[in-house]
Amino acid sequence: MKITRLFPLACAALLGLASCSKDSDGNSSKLEVRLMDAPGDFRSVVLDVRQIEVHLKEEKDPDGWKNLGFTPQAINVLEYVNGRSALLVSEDFAPGDLKEIRLILGPDSYVIGTDGQRYDLKTPSGQTSGVKLKLDKATLRERQTYQLLLDFDVAKSIVERGNWRPGNDKKERYLLKPVIRVVAQDLRAGIRGTVTPAAARPQVLAIRSTILGPDTVSTSADASGAYLLTDLAAGTYRVEFFPSTTAPVGQPAYRTAVRTGVVVTNDQITDLGAVSVQ
CATH class of the missing domain: 2.60.40.1120 (Carboxypeptidase-like, regulatory domain)
Structure with missing residues (x-):
């Protein structure tokens, strides 16, 4: 049986199925990037994710980065706990090895604390060079789907400044220092x-x-x-x-x-x- 993946929201009725299927090279792979979270002591933790890239060559080769088909968006990671995960990327991809994955974060990440107040998250490195995560033996094979699951640890990633006190500038309370574990696996x-x-x-x-x-x-x-x-x-x-x-x-x-x-x-x-x- 031939299996095809369909463009989201494109197929509303049976008569449209044939025209909605997405053809791809029979030798290509499929790459998925998903995000999940370990719970933290906040009402919301929103990441302003602008871009996702993977590195295909040796670590110091600046030409090895490839931009993935990701739509910039704000993601409340606390919605994806207890086994739930957010699909960020799903695209056909050439077989081969992946060395790193990088998330570029924008300036609009924030948390909603247990007090109901919004606190902006400063991201010292994530906005410029990006949050880089090394991949160990991540190999995409022909006609297989490969998944990179980014396990975001809220409790370790959000650091409260020691000298912050109520009444200080709310923008200065928390720093975002992402701690993310990558789980790479073939989907079977x-x-x-x-x-x-x-x-x-x-x-x-x-x-x-x-x-x-x-x-x-x-x-x-x-x-x-x-x-x-x-x-x-x-x-x-x-x-x-x-x-x-x-x-x-x-x-x-x-x-x-x-x-x-x-x-x-x-x-x-x-x-x-x-x-x-x-």
Whole structure:
């Protein structure tokens, strides 16, 4: 079965699926960058992320940096705790080794304290040279999805100035000194199952909500009704089944079926069993 990834928000109906699929080089890889957080003693921690880059050559080669397809945005990292993560980048990428990843931060990062007050975060290095994170043995292979999970530690990353007192300038209370652990891994999760009747030959969509909008992976059930979606990131999906044929005369009409709350875990295949579209 051929698996394609679809542009977010582009496919509203079955008739649009063929024109919405994104073609890519059969030898390319897919790179994902995700962000998650360890909880901290704040109501909100908002990072002003302007750019994300990866380094493809030796460490001191200034020409080795490649800008990733990331839309600048403010991200409240406290929304991504307890296993939740924000998808920041998902793009086709040439196979090869990655040496480093760098986040360029803007001047508008801030926290909301437990007192409900906003305090700007000063980022001494993040605004200029960027927050650089070294990667150990990060190799993208052909036709595989590779994920860089940035685990942001709020408690260690936000430092309160020792001489700050209530009544002082709120902009001077906290410094942002990012402490981020990188987890690099091939994505080998998936969803499988069967659709009845097999003659419906449905299109199968697995949809996951992300910070970039819906991320959709699709395939088609084969002649026996079986399907397999691979290279999925861990998370919770809505799986939709769209019949591509009409039922024979005298039989109940085929209909769209939906399964919600499908939990996918990395390195495991989630089996949905049999799903009826009649």
